[in-house]
Amino acid sequence: MTIINNNIKRIYTKIKKYDKIVIARHVGPDPDAIxxxxxxxxxxxxxxxxxxxxAVGLSVSKFKYYGILDKIDNEDYAxxxxxxxxxxxxHRVDGIDNxxxxxxxxxxxxxxxxxDGKFDxxxxxxxxxxxxxxxxxxxxxxxMDTKIAGNLxxxxxxxxxxxxxxxxxxxxxxxxxxxxxxxKIDFPKLYNYLYDRSIDEVRFQGFIAxxxxxxxxxxxxxxIPSSIVKKYNVDIATPSNLINNFNFIKEVIVWTFITEDIxxxxxxxxIRSHGPIINSTASKYNGGGHKYASGARLTSEEEINKxxxxxxxxxxxxxxxSISNID
Ligand code: AMP
Numbered sequence: 001m002t003i004i005n006n007n008i009k010r011i012y013t014k015i016k017k018y019d020k021i022v023i024a025r026h027v028g029p030d031p032d033a034i035x036x037x038x039x040x041x042x043x044x045x046x047x048x049x050x051x052x053x054x055a056v057g058l059s060v061s062k063f064k065y066y067g068i069l070d071k072i073d074n075e076d077y078a079x080x081x082x083x084x085x086x087x088x089x090x091h092r093v094d095g096i097d098n099x100x101x102x103x104x105x106x107x108x109x110x111x112x113x114x115x116d117g118k119f120d121x122x123x124x125x126x127x128x129x130x131x132x133x134x135x136x137x138x139x140x141x142x143x144m145d146t147k148i149a150g151n152l153x154x155x156x157x158x159x160x161x162x163x164x165x166x167x168x169x170x171x172x173x174x175x176x177x178x179x180x181x182x183x184k185i186d187f188p189k190l191y192n193y194l195y196d197r198s199i200d201e202v203r204f205q206g207f208i209a210x211x212x213x214x215x216x217x218x219x220x221x222x223x224i225p226s227s228i229v230k231k232y233n234v235d236i237a238t239p240s241n242l243i244n245n246f247n248f249i250k251e252v253i254v255w256t257f258i259t260e261d262i263x264x265x266x267x268x269x270x271i272r273s274h275g276p277i278i279n280s281t282a283s284k285y286n287g288g289g290h291k292y293a294s295g296a297r298l299t300s301e302e303e304i305n306k307x308x309x310x311x312x313x314x315x316x317x318x319x320x321x322s323i324s325n326i327d
Contacts, residue, residue, distance in 0.1 A: 018081035026087035035155030056095035130155025149183030220255035
């Protein structure tokens with residue numbers, strides 16, 4: 001197979017060169033992060049059965065469908081190739097403490113931050129890292145089977161919010177078409193792995209809907225104390241899982257959930273937008289992410305108030321700019 005795409009050629013060459021490979025993704029993983037690391041690991045194992053390839057990071061029980069993550073002895077993987085997927089900043093990479101890797105290579109759809117590997121394939125126009133991994137496998141001699149294809153499909157569907165978010169492009173549909181056609185996955189049967197949820201979670205969504213505050217400038221926000229998380233029998237990751245369900249509210253252009261995280265003595269923040277760019281605000285508050293989907297961490301009530309005020313200003317400026325464009 002002749003590899004035409006230069007990024008893919010360079011990544012494939014690196015994978016071929018190393019006998020020991022570790023794949024890692026960001027802390028607090030979502031389906032795109034988990035699916036991309038496991039799909040890439042399984043494809044490398046399928047293509048090169050003699051290589052040792054591990055996917056690391058903390059296991060999350062609700063994602064066990066995608067596959068089991070590996071517990072590794074760092075000594076066994078000394079001088080490995082480290083591939084980080086779906087994460088642009090080193091401090092958010094999970095499971096690589098004290099790992100002595102020879103080279104680091106990144107495949108990611110977030111805007112570039114501090115990870116500057118020997119080779120870095122960053123495409124912040126891709127709807128998901130799974131879209132990039134799918135392209136890598138389809139356009140190189142790396143092998144695919146039905147399980148790998150199913151994982152990749154779920155990562156793409158999840159991170160594009162069912163092809164709703166603006167990062168969904170004609171290329172996304174082209175890649176998905178090829179993925180489905182070649183692997184013959186029964187994709188409608190996979191959706192329960194993404195969308196089955198407990199009645200507690202549905203009721204918690206009702207709580208958010210009833211209590212969401214909306215400012216005149218179009219900011220929707222809610223501070224969720226840990227007592228509420230406990231009362232509804234959900235966890236601190238649940239608001240992030242639900243946040244996309246609050247898209248398309250006429251009065252809201254940016255919305256954020258600020259959830260108390262007692263264990264980490266901070267507040268976990270998820271932010272979404274369908275207009276203003278929000279990752280610059282997120283990065284002022286120990287966060288980052290995409291232009292229209294970001295996260296942050298806050299540590300005090302004072303900081304929460306400042307953060308809400310800043311986001312509200314972003315909405316105001318966006319509204320003013322939109323009005324002056326019409327004029
Ligand atoms: P979430 O709202 O948790 O789904 O996160 C939305 C996006 O922001 C994802 O791409 C995350 O990787 C990114 N993100 C979330 N939290 C942080 C953080 N503290 N620092 C940098 N990026 C983050």
